[in-house]
Amino acid sequence: MKHNIYQRLALIMSQENDLAHDKAPELAYAMEILFINGLNLLLTMLIGYLLGVLQGTIACVLVAIAYRHIAGGAHAKSPWVCAVATMIVFPALAYAGTYIAAGPHIYSWITEAAAVIVGFYAVHKYAPVDTPKAPIVSPDRRKRLKRYSYLVIGILVTMMIALELISTLWLYSTAIQVCAALAILWVSLNLTHTAASLWCMLDNQH
């Protein structure tokens, strides 16, 4: 059987520590998650910094981590497609958010209102969305993740309202609000079947 680098490292670590047989795949899984997400985060922040929208990129990533962690969503089959998409999407959302926030205030409000409506609707209709590689087996867990998804989207909306209240004190708050709203829209889109088809199409291009 062919092992990847994470599996080989995990095997060595579990042998050195006399771990149970089923712990090696868990170690490999954790290493793969850490490496892929760490690299994606680093490159996303770098692109955001180079585009001059680092604060907006951080806001988008934080919203996506909170929301996607609980609600799930569509995924690419390849880590490379994922890396390129993440590197492009979050700085692009931050750039668009900063651009919208610089315009008339009505555009910011429309974006935020759309995020609230679409976010709650997507959670109500689709969340949590699992994948064949990470299935949600237990119905109890599915119900719990659904409840937490409502909670997360509620907290994010409350934070957007709080940012609106302090917008006179902190000038960048409108940009952060719009970036967060765009990130909510993006993650909500990822909960739909359309997003699953989109990722499938991107995988086939690879």
Add this chain to the structure above:
Amino acid sequence: MKKTFYSILGMAVVALIFIANVASASACMFGHYQPEVPESLRK
């Protein structure tokens, strides 16, 4: 030196098992790629 290496390795193993459990308890991590969750962590 060897003792320090083994204690660091032990801590790394504990941290990795913790991360694997936290990750498997959620729907997914933030990225757009999901590695295969081990059978022992599927719930």
